[in-house]
Amino acid sequence: MTELRPDLAVIARNVAAGSRILDIGCGDGALMAVLRDEHGVDARGLEIDPDNVAAAVSRGLSVVQGDADTDLADYPDQSFDYAILSQTLQTSTRPRVVLDDLLRIGRRAFVSFPNFAHWRVRLSLLWGGRMPVTRLLPERWYDTPNIHHVTIDDFRALLGERGITVEKSWFLSGDKQTGSAAANLFAEHAVFLLSR
Amino acid sequence: MSSDPRFGLRRHVTLPGPLALDSGASLSPVEIGYETYGTLNEDASNAVLICHALTGDQHVASDHPITGKPGWWTRMIGPGKPIDPARHFIICSNVIGSCMGSSGPATIDPATGEPFGMAFPVITIRDMVRAQAMLLDHLGIRRLQAVVGGSMGGMQALSWPATFPTRVGAVVVIASTSRHSAQNIAYHEVGRQAIMADPKWRGGDYYAANDPPSAGLAVARMAAHITYLSEAGLTEKFGRRFQAREGGEAGAKSFGFDADFQVESYLRHQGLSFSDRFDANSYLYITRALDYFDLAEEHGGMLAGAFRDTQARFCVVSFDSDWLYPTRESRTIVKALNAAGRHVSFVELSSPFGHDAFLLDSPELNRVIDGFLRTGG
Numbered sequence: 001m002t003e004l005r006p007d008l009a010v011i012a013r014n015v016a017a018g019s020r021i022l023d024i025g026c027g028d029g030a031l032m033a034v035l036r037d038e039h040g041v042d043a044r045g046l047e048i049d050p051d052n053v054a055a056a057v058s059r060g061l062s063v064v065q066g067d068a069d070t071d072l073a074d075y076p077d078q079s080f081d082y083a084i085l086s087q088t089l090q091t092s093t094r095p096r097v098v099l100d101d102l103l104r105i106g107r108r109a110f111v112s113f114p115n116f117a118h119w120r121v122r123l124s125l126l127w128g129g130r131m132p133v134t135r136l137l138p139e140r141w142y143d144t145p146n147i148h149h150v151t152i153d154d155f156r157a158l159l160g161e162r163g164i165t166v167e168k169s170w171f172l173s174g175d176k177q178t179g180s181a182a183a184n185l186f187a188e189h190a191v192f193l194l195s196r
Numbered sequence: 197m198s199s200d201p202r203f204g205l206r207r208h209v210t211l212p213g214p215l216a217l218d219s220g221a222s223l224s225p226v227e228i229g230y231e232t233y234g235t236l237n238e239d240a241s242n243a244v245l246i247c248h249a250l251t252g253d254q255h256v257a258s259d260h261p262i263t264g265k266p267g268w269w270t271r272m273i274g275p276g277k278p279i280d281p282a283r284h285f286i287i288c289s290n291v292i293g294s295c296m297g298s299s300g301p302a303t304i305d306p307a308t309g310e311p312f313g314m315a316f317p318v319i320t321i322r323d324m325v326r327a328q329a330m331l332l333d334h335l336g337i338r339r340l341q342a343v344v345g346g347s348m349g350g351m352q353a354l355s356w357p358a359t360f361p362t363r364v365g366a367v368v369v370i371a372s373t374s375r376h377s378a379q380n381i382a383y384h385e386v387g388r389q390a391i392m393a394d395p396k397w398r399g400g401d402y403y404a405a406n407d408p409p410s411a412g413l414a415v416a417r418m419a420a421h422i423t424y425l426s427e428a429g430l431t432e433k434f435g436r437r438f439q440a441r442e443g444g445e446a447g448a449k450s451f452g453f454d455a456d457f458q459v460e461s462y463l464r465h466q467g468l469s470f471s472d473r474f475d476a477n478s479y480l481y482i483t484r485a486l487d488y489f490d491l492a493e494e495h496g497g498m499l500a501g502a503f504r505d506t507q508a509r510f511c512v513v514s515f516d517s518d519w520l521y522p523t524r525e526s527r528t529i530v531k532a533l534n535a536a537g538r539h540v541s542f543v544e545l546s547s548p549f550g551h552d553a554f555l556l557d558s559p560e561l562n563r564v565i566d567g568f569l570r571t572g573g
Contacts, residue, residue: 044539053543057511058563060571064530064542074531 004034006175007086007112010191014110014168015041019081022046022105024068024098025088029056036061044080046071069093072101080105086112090146096158103164103196112191115171117151117184136188152184159194168193202335203232205258208297211330215292218488221317225306228331229297230254230289233273234281236337243337244279244569245328246288247345247352250420250482251474253296256288262473271557272344278566279344289331291324291352293481298327301477302403314400319481321348321489325355329363339363342569346370346554347521348482351489354529357506358491364506368565370513371554373525374499374532375490380520383423384483387416391476400477413476414467421466426517426550434459492532499532509539511568513554513561516544520551541568 004012008031015021017039023032026045029052035041045063047053056063064071068085069092083106085098090113092098102109114136115121124132131141139145152171159166171178171187178186202209206229213224231254236243246256246269253260257267257274273279279286290298293316301316308315332340343364345353350372356364373380391397394412402408422430438447439461447456455461495501503510510533514526523544533540545560547553554561 050543050545053541054545054560054564057541057543058567060567062509062539062541064534064540065544066527066530066542074534076535076537079537 004030005086006172007189007191008034009175010170010172011084011086011110011112012039014193015039015082015084017041020044020079021082021084022075022080023084023086024072024102025085025091026052026056026061026063028052029059029061029063031084031086032056032061032063033059068098068101072098072105075101075105077104078107080107082106082108082110084110086110087114089113090116090148090150092148095148095150096162099158099162099164103194107195108167109194110191111155111194112189113150113155114146115152115184115187115190116149117153118188119185120188122185134188152187152190155190155192159192163196165195166192167195203236205231205233206261207231209331209334211334213330215323215327215330217317217323218320219318223292223299223317225299226292226327226330227297227299227303228289228292228327230287230331231256231258232335233257233286234284236285236335240285240337241339241341242283242285243332243335243340244284244286245332245340245343245356246273246279246286247324247328247343247349248288248291249345249347249349250486251417251470251479252349253294254288254290255296257286260473263469268555271555272562272565278562278569284341285337287331287335287337289328291348291482292327293319293324293478293485295475295478300475301400301481302475311403313403313477316477316481318484318488320485321351322355322359322494324485325352325359328352328356329360332363339365342366342368344368344370344565345372347372347551348486350521351486351491354491354502357508358495358502361505361508364508366509366511366569368511368513368568369526369529370561371515371518371521371551372529373489373521374492374502374529376487377525381487383419384487386419388480388483390415390419391480394476397476400480402476408471409476410468410471413471413474413479414464416467416476416479417470417474418463418467421463423520424550424552426519426548428517429549430459432548434462499528500535503533503536503538506538509568509571510541511564512540512542513564514542514544515547515549515551515553517546517548518551518553 020042023045032043053065083102121132170191171183172189211226213226214222215226256269290296305312343353343356350369391412394409397409437458439458492499514523530542
């Protein structure tokens with residue numbers, strides 16, 4: 001098995017075998033390939049970068065070049081068992097609309113994002129006074145595609161406002177899981193399984 | 197299999213028909229010029245149909261009988277290419293309405309013993325596809341592994357699963373559209389009027405005189421050719437450079453109407469060489485078929501309806517500098533395929549060469565098509 005990014009590995013382990021998924025921001029299709037080859041999943045992808053799309057299609061995956069901010073409207077209601085949005089929420093111009101679309105298109109949704117309240121990020125901003133550049137957020141402020149930085153607590157608050165149910169959540173520090181209670185301080189990464 | 201006279205280069209078959217056409221007319225017999233490459237496997241499951249564009253023909257990967265030039269898509273089809281005769285049984289047939297061996301206006305009308313001319317029935321893209329299906333029946337192929345086409349070939353490829361939902365497993369649509377726009381129709385009308393305004397056209401009845409409306413056809417080709425290129429591509433290739441005079445003298449303004457500019461000379465050459473190999477009436481009929489093409493209209497106005505009954509996988513590719521069938525047309529197709537729940541891949545590739553990019557060297561295009569065709573059934 002190819003080595004998946006830790007958040008993708010969590011998602012891969014928790015997608016029901018044989019289900020239908022839409023991977024939004026699927027990159028070169030690494031997660032889709034694992035889901036298809038090892039879990040018998042019917043996987044479709046949406047990806048903005050044409051080189052990534054070509055790479056995914058050339059490995060036989062069904063991937064459409066498009067933008068989560070504008071093209072999700074084209075997908076019919078409840079047409080997938082899961083909509084997956086990994087490390088893309090913080091790059092979208094309208095994260096709330098994208099979140100609503102996820103749960104319109106999919107019966108359930110996986111959302112993963114880097115936690116901007118991780119202690120390393122906090123320290124960097126507190127002591128350095130500069131926008132944090134960390135392992136998971138490697139770009140400087142003027143290069144980063146992450147235009148909507150979000151913390152785990154921010155995300156939980158938004159879910160509450162939108163009436164979205166958290167079925168399950170996973171918090172990662174490196175490739176290790178960390179507890180839920182202090183996740184906002186200690187998790188570099190969060191993965192949520194959501195439903196309505 | 198190799199000794200089977202149905203298979204090989206430069207084949208021609210006369211099928212009894214009748215072929216019922218969208219116009220209500222019917223065609224019988226149906227003549228089809230075609231070529232095959234590779235070997236049909238035991239269970240006839242490796243057949244790939246290549247659909248050609250407006251002025252293309254069946255010589256997809258073999259030398260053209262008139263011009264002697266190599267096949268028009270040897271970049272995509274051949275040993276080690278995405279569509280490979282070592283693995284695939286490749287079929288390419290001349291569309292009906294054309295002039296390279298398939299029934300068209302230059303064909304003899306059995307009722308009169310004279311060429312059809314304008315008495316040839318108006319045909320549609322779907323009629324072309326129905327004729328291809330008849331050829332497949334003749335070749336003993338029930339189901340295509342894939343149908344692949346660019347431009348008008350892409351329209352045929354789209355029409356395949358819409359017309360024969362169970363006869364095709366994978367569909368590749370390159371630089372194409374699900375319907376002709378007003379602008380597309382407008383350019384074609386310029387071309388048709390150029391042909392019909394040529395006194396040699398004679399109402400389409402020019403075959404006996406052996407003096408076809410070459411000037412009109414050349415102008416039609418010149419106008420259309422511009423739509424196959426991009427402004428950036430023309431600027432790069434010609435700019436405002438002057439054409440050198442005969443004898444090697446440097447070009448300059450003639451203060452007359454010779455082909456002063458290289459781009460004029462190029463277009464004139466394109467027009468003339470085209471009229472040497474193509475029939476003007478066929479140009480009228482095929483542009484008409486293109487202009488009538490509206491796949492949604494054939495399915496109650498809902499494009500998704502065209503794909504409801506098929507299980508085929510789709511791969512749609514556009515080029516960013518193609519203004520004849522721009523990316524938004526491909527996106528319309530993709531949206532409908534998503535709405536119908538079909539497996540679809542789509543990518544917009546970058547190229548400076550406009551619509552013609554699909555015929556030119558594009559490693560990315562080859563990579564995408566190769567990966568797509570190697571997957572699934």
